[in-house]
Amino acid sequence: MLEFAILGFLLERDMTGYDMKQMMVMRTSNFIDASFGSIYPMLKRLEKIGLITFVEIVEGNRFKKMYTITAMGREHFMEWLQTPCTFSPFDFEYLGKLFFYKHLKKNDVILNIELFRGTVQEAIEKLSEIESITCEGKESFECASLQFGKAYYEMVLNWHEKLIADLTKTNPS
Amino acid sequence: MLEFAILGFLLERDMTGYDMKQMMVMRTSNFIDASFGSIYPMLKRLEKIGLITFVEIVEGNRFKKMYTITAMGREHFMEWLQTPCTFSPFDFEYLGKLFFYKHLKKNDVILNIELFRGTVQEAIEKLSEIESITCEGKESFECASLQFGKAYYEMVLNWHEKLIADLTKTNPS
DNA sequence: ACTGCCATGTAATTTGTTACATGATTAC
């Protein structure tokens, strides 16, 4: 995820590692907010495999490494962005992609979100089945945590339904 | 988290590592579902530090290690359970605790959830501030992912408010 | 015979974190 956040930021403008951290604090803190201890090694890795490059610059007396995305990096990022993602409560890849969806054609965005919603629906069905087996009428904290799961998944499903409606309305295709 | 899930399960009944995995699949999959590759090493570790013990038994011709929680383990678990937790979108410790709240006095449960809700409220305010700075009126995917965050946090806040209401109603103190 | 389930375990890898270390600039 960090890998693609970095590439996505660089699609917008050239940046230093420090800039990227600020970006995360200010704009993506609800789904990605990595520490410097992972940002800098990742930059090194991405440079090594040719997805980004950098120039060392000096401003005032502070030295910076200004990073730029390469053509290969762009390709790698777009391939990730176009791949529809699956719902899991444990990662926010779907929000990571959403953040960068302006780089995708609207129809592809809508299609990807529809597919994503399908995976949310599946997750809801799986939880519902478990609930019907283990919480027949009973009220307990065990069931409450399951019911929270369902409420959460349903919120994700409905929010994305509304998003698609908005996207379709704004500029009908 | 896995550590406390294991201890919590053992509070209910003696179990093997395999049983714990099944427990997770069937009852806690929306907030914890570890693989065997982390369950077995964790059991070894917990046994080593004296929080659990085991006896080897043979059933049919299958050997099992049946684990039991120790007094120390119980203490360690209860200390964790009683400590109020903080909201973070990246972990579901709050659901892990919720699942085991039957082991806590109701008033402590309510107090802990109230404190937890305070931390959710703080997270909402932080996101709202960011939103007001970066998304003034503008509509974009970047803002959508932020707005999703807010919607999610608010759902968590309201769901727990309702939970407290239910707890208070059922048996007024 | 073969598949699925029961049952345990290790090794390599992934993906991060926190703490530390360095050093300049800016504002009070």
Next chain:
DNA sequence: GTAATCATGTAACAAATTACATGGCAGT
């Protein structure tokens, strides 16, 4: 002068995953 911010980086650790390896039991 001292604290906050700008800027980069490493080392030790943490918590998990996947893939592999082993072997018995139960049903078809």
